[in-house]
Amino acid sequence: MSTLHQDAIIIDGLIISKWNREVFEDMKKGGLTAANCTVSVWDDFKSTVHNIAQMKGMIRANSDLLTLVRSTADIEQAKKDGKTGIILGFQNAHAFEDHLGYVEAFADMGVRVVQLCYNTQNLIGTGCYERDGGLSGYGREVIGEMNRVGIMVDLSHVGAKTSEEAILESKKPVTYSHCLPAGLKEHPRNKSDEQLRFIADHGGFIGVTMFPPFLKRGTDATVDDYVEALDYVINLVGEDCVGVGTDHTQGYGQDFFDHITHDKGRGRRLTNFGTVQNPLGIRTIGEMPNLTAAMERAGWPANKITKVMGRNWLRVFAEVWGA
Template identity: 75%
Template sequence: MHTLHQESLVIDGLIIAKFDRAVFEDMRRAGLAAANCTVSVWEDFKTTVQNIARMKSLIRENSELASLVRSTGDILQAQRDNKTGIVLGFQNAHAFEDHLGHIEAFHDMGVRVVQLCYNTQNLIGTGCYERDGGLSDYGREVIAEMNRLGMLIDLSHVGARTSEETILESKQPVAYTHCLPAGLKQHPRNKSDEQLKFIADRGGFVGVTMFPPFLKRGIDATVDDYVEAIGYVIERIGEDCVGIGTDHTQGHGHEFFEWLTHDKGRHRRLTQFGTVRNPLGIRTIGELPNLTAAMERAGWKPSRIEKVIGGNWLRLFKQVWGA
């Protein structure tokens, strides 16, 4: 493994792989100290609880590779133990249903990152694929409760207006855990320079993804195109509030993308991804050291690289989750 990569704390802000032992092994090859791992998108409360139970059972069965993260201390411990810390995250607050009490219940289970909406409207606000009516009053209560508990609010798939209102409403920093700049490619999932500045100016965070449909060169992209996209964001908002959120979908097939791209997993089609093939050089989670090498090739200082591949995420988690 590459030396700077090996010596750094490495955190991926979003992975939605088909979690199993093979993925955990690949996370070790990647040198990941932690990753925000999606355990809920369209699922309701009960099914999400089952997903969490399955993930915890998977962590127990592979305890020499992975451990559950409830605090930043757990991330540092995972790094010392040569394990990957699994952060339980949602890509939709759908599982909260209409019950504020569910938020604390999920926090007790270990959930630390929750995206408010996934592509469409829910009880909280609106996603990026339909007309955005902004935050509901219930949404404001959800934000206050997530702030109280120390849960990171994610806005990657959230509409522009709901995002702006959330950034202003939240007493804690919020994040786009996995997004790309619209300045390099116009797409409903990409964020304009103004949106990137708006979140950063208010203490927020931007995780940059490499998901091919949102990249300038799509499935022809390489790891260097990913570095270019991260660099583009840094040029606009600085290197202290930017990280990586690869959005690796490893192990998933066509059926999974069909489910993701239909409203509630079963209704109208929201988007068409086409072929999903990750950038050359970082096709799999285990190839993550190639990203650090590409950043070095691009002439990035070691201090910047260390921040972007993990240091910044750790600082944000500390701030939001509390000691």
């Protein structure tokens, strides 16, 4: 691990791995300061509360490695303590159900990032795999409430029209926490140059993923292809509003991918990822230092590396979460 990686604040904008001691040890090995960890996808309110309780239990049981993040001060403290800060995040606002009050309830539990839709339609808007009807009236209220209580709006799996309306509706920065540019590969989950510029022009943030089905070279990709994708986005929008959102699915098998790629986890098939194998050099969370090394190989200056590897996320989280 280079001194640069060791000293930097390293933030992963999205991990949906199978939470256990092994994954947490890998976070430590990878030098991760904090990560937005998914605790809800197709889950309703009650199941999500259960998932949060379970995750908090794990944080306590693994307190030598982990700490719960409620503020950016917690992230900086995690760095000082040599721990990984767990940011509770949802990949679907389905857990809010039809009750605006649940937004604040989840904020009180520590939830800090919520993606509005996961691939399909919900009460708020439309996902990226079906005809996009835009943001609902209730969706506008949800965004207002998320702004008020300090939960970041994530639009990674959200349809283009719903995303555009959400970007305009939000008074605080929103994010594509884990996306790739359509300019390198056409895919319903990838964002066009126009979409990437639009979110950046409105003060939003882009986390670039390395999920192989969305990468130009798919399962043949290496960590250098991932750096190329990061640079593609940076060349469009500048280096201040770009970060890392790996979308690590470590520890999961085919059952998991079947669950997340069917509507509501059990309905029609929305997409087929085929073989999921992360880029060579960054197949596991523990290999995160290889990403910093690849950035150095690509000739990135130290300042650009530390911004993209974590400083940028830290700044935008502070804008959304408040002091």
